[in-house]
Amino acid sequence: xxxxxxxxxxxxxxxxxxxxxxxxxxxxxxxxxxxxxxxxxxxxxxxxxxxxxxxxxxxxxxxxxxxxxxxxxxxxxxxxxxxxxxxxxxxxxxxxxxxxxxxxxxxxxxxxxxxxxxxxxxxxxxxxxxxxxxxxxxxxxxxxxxxxxxxxxxxxxxxxxxxxxxxxxxxxxxxxxxxxxxxxxxxxxxxxxxxxxxxxxxxxxxxxxxxxxxxxxxxxxxxxxxxxxxxxxxxxxxxxxxxxxxxxxxxxxxxxxxxxxxxxxxxxxxxxxxxxxxxxxxxxxxxxxxxx
Amino acid sequence: xxxxxxxxxxxxxxxxxxxxxxxxxxxxxxxxxxxxxxxxxxxxxxxxxxxxxxxxxxxxxxxxxxxxxxxxxxxxxxxxxxxxxxxxxxxxxxxxxxxxxxxxxxxxxxxxxxxxxxxxxxxxxxxxxxxxxxxxxxxxxxxxxxxxxxxxxxxxxxxxxxxxxxxxxxxxxxxxxxxxxxxxxxxxxxxxxxxxxxxxxxxxxxxxxxxxxxxxxxxxxxxxxxxxxxxxxxxxxxxxxxxxxxxxxxxxxxxxxxxxxxxxxxxxxxxxxxxxxxxxxxxxxxxxxxxxxxxxxx
Numbered sequence: 001x002x003x004x005x006x007x008x009x010x011x012x013x014x015x016x017x018x019x020x021x022x023x024x025x026x027x028x029x030x031x032x033x034x035x036x037x038x039x040x041x042x043x044x045x046x047x048x049x050x051x052x053x054x055x056x057x058x059x060x061x062x063x064x065x066x067x068x069x070x071x072x073x074x075x076x077x078x079x080x081x082x083x084x085x086x087x088x089x090x091x092x093x094x095x096x097x098x099x100x101x102x103x104x105x106x107x108x109x110x111x112x113x114x115x116x117x118x119x120x121x122x123x124x125x126x127x128x129x130x131x132x133x134x135x136x137x138x139x140x141x142x143x144x145x146x147x148x149x150x151x152x153x154x155x156x157x158x159x160x161x162x163x164x165x166x167x168x169x170x171x172x173x174x175x176x177x178x179x180x181x182x183x184x185x186x187x188x189x190x191x192x193x194x195x196x197x198x199x200x201x202x203x204x205x206x207x208x209x210x211x212x213x214x215x216x217x218x219x220x221x222x223x224x225x226x227x228x229x230x231x232x233x234x235x236x237x238x239x240x241x242x243x244x245x246x247x248x249x250x251x252x253x254x255x256x257x258x259x260x261x262x263x264x265x266x267x268x269x270x271x272x273x274x275x276x277x278x279x280x281x282x283x284x285x286x287x288x289x290x291x292x
Numbered sequence: 293x294x295x296x297x298x299x300x301x302x303x304x305x306x307x308x309x310x311x312x313x314x315x316x317x318x319x320x321x322x323x324x325x326x327x328x329x330x331x332x333x334x335x336x337x338x339x340x341x342x343x344x345x346x347x348x349x350x351x352x353x354x355x356x357x358x359x360x361x362x363x364x365x366x367x368x369x370x371x372x373x374x375x376x377x378x379x380x381x382x383x384x385x386x387x388x389x390x391x392x393x394x395x396x397x398x399x400x401x402x403x404x405x406x407x408x409x410x411x412x413x414x415x416x417x418x419x420x421x422x423x424x425x426x427x428x429x430x431x432x433x434x435x436x437x438x439x440x441x442x443x444x445x446x447x448x449x450x451x452x453x454x455x456x457x458x459x460x461x462x463x464x465x466x467x468x469x470x471x472x473x474x475x476x477x478x479x480x481x482x483x484x485x486x487x488x489x490x491x492x493x494x495x496x497x498x499x500x501x502x503x504x505x506x507x508x509x510x511x512x513x514x515x516x517x518x519x520x521x522x523x524x525x526x527x528x529x530x531x532x533x534x535x536x537x538x539x540x541x542x543x544x545x546x547x548x549x550x551x552x553x554x555x556x557x558x559x560x561x562x563x564x565x566x567x568x569x570x571x572x573x574x575x576x577x578x579x580x581x582x583x584x585x586x587x588x589x590x
Binding site for chain 1: 347350377378381402406408412415418422428453458
């Protein structure tokens with residue numbers, strides 16, 4: 001893989017950071033952050049966003065390994081990691097986006113034998129202690145590389161509330177305060193619990209990266225400042241709350257200004273398929289774990 | 293102020309002898325060499341567990357780096373094969389699907405979970421990625437806490453990716469299985485458990501004591517001088533002859549007689565030993581010779 005010359009902004013993460021093909025110019029936080037960095041430096045900052053919807057931490061660290069091995073990230077570059085939940089597991093090599101047992105239709109994408117293997121793995125083998133230890137090891141790898149290659153401190157943004165153990169003390173990592181799910185995504189609803197029950201969108205979240213575009217703008221400004229000044233990013237305050245109106249399904253203006261309009265229309269057309277089956281695969285199978 | 297310690301984590305290549313076994317194992321000899329070279333008494337503190345996985349060692353290392361190890365201490369990491377998985381929290385010794393009697397130690401559902409994991413989820417790419425992150429954790433803590441470089445000894449041949457370049461780690465040259473263990477036989481190609489021992493390997497840490505006597509001081513010197521430990525050259529080869537197992541004096545001198553006697557009493561291994569994974573038809577080629585190990589004997 002070749003990388004463009006000049007200063008770059010590398011982004012890794014899950015659906016909170018992924019760019020849907022065809023929406024590269026949408027005013028999402030990753031695009032806006034690159035633009036703000038470009039303005040600050042007076043030269044183009046190339047955006048390299050390798051985030052993947054649904055991916056696990058291991059997928060991101062596989063990419064990081066490749067980047068570090070190839071010296072792709074230089075001392076002038078920036079790195080933002082949107083850290084997904086450590087309970088996600090990259091089960092099958094061919095499906096890096098299929099890691100979350102809360103996916104509604106996980107069993108549609110895998111064979112019966114694979115589904116059974118995943119079910120037994122999360123029932124009997126996976127456990128939070130091990131997930132957290134693997135997470136800390138990943139953070140150590142990143143911290144070591146940052147130290148070794150004298151890079152800017154990467155900005156670490158928790159997508160969900162999660163135990164990061166003593167990785168929080170690794171001074172080579174710039175940890176954001178708060179997390180995207182609890183502090184931005186849920187706050188956009190008039191009733192925070194509505195989305196959790198999955199009765200709201202009835203299918204895919206119509207927002208870019210689970211956030212309305214107003215909050216993308218705020219987030220991008222905060223991220224750019226944190227990267228430029230190497231300071232703490234605070235995502236616990238300053239964002240627009242209760243922005244999603246109850247009439248969002250018929251509110252075209254809201255859909256066009258705040259949501260991924262194409263996805264929103266597609267979801268509204270496809271809502272019938274989710275009418276009777278909104279339970280995550282894990283719940284349908286009666287799997288209970290200590291993990292999220 | 294306490295004496296310096298030699299901490300040890302790893303698998304069966306690193307475990308201490310049982311109480312009744314008084315032979316000087318290689319780890320103790322490494323500590324003795326360190327004591328001699330440094331002029332301070334170095335005490336062994338081992339947490340190695342037979343049959344354990346890298347994750348279990350890593351769990352111990354996380355504890356060690358939480359204020360237990362000091363810059364005066366030494367550390368040996370016996371790096372078992374990364375395809376071992378710490379399946380169940382309370383059974384760190386059940387991690388190797390080549391155990392002959394794995395299914396005697398887990399429930400049927402747990403055995404099915406292991407089978408599914410091996411068949412559909414586990415893969416070398418992921419194993420190596422996790423290994424690299426584990427070693428990065430060790431390297432990072434070594435740098436952060438200004439500790440001596442740990443001596444990292446591969447128990448088996450394995451891909452360590454970028455971790456091989458981490459300058460905070462002192463990697464030994466070679467590996468214990470391929471360069472010492474198998475070359476002790478007059479015919480290194482035979483499967484020692486099935487053909488020769490008819491039971492579990494009665495050697496201390498899979499090595500004859502003649503090689504303990506070579507490896508121990510060398511490891512101590514590598515730790516003290518922060519130099520590379522060579523596992524490839526200078527060890528005794530072909531010292532286990534076809535009739536050695538009938539030579540009581542040789543047994544007493546080189547291997548664990550208690551295990552030899554226990555093997556002789558175990559009728560179940562007379563027809564050979566087949567690993568659980570092979571019996572289940574799920575053995576994968578992880579680029580190492582499948583090794584049959586029995587947990588139940590002893």
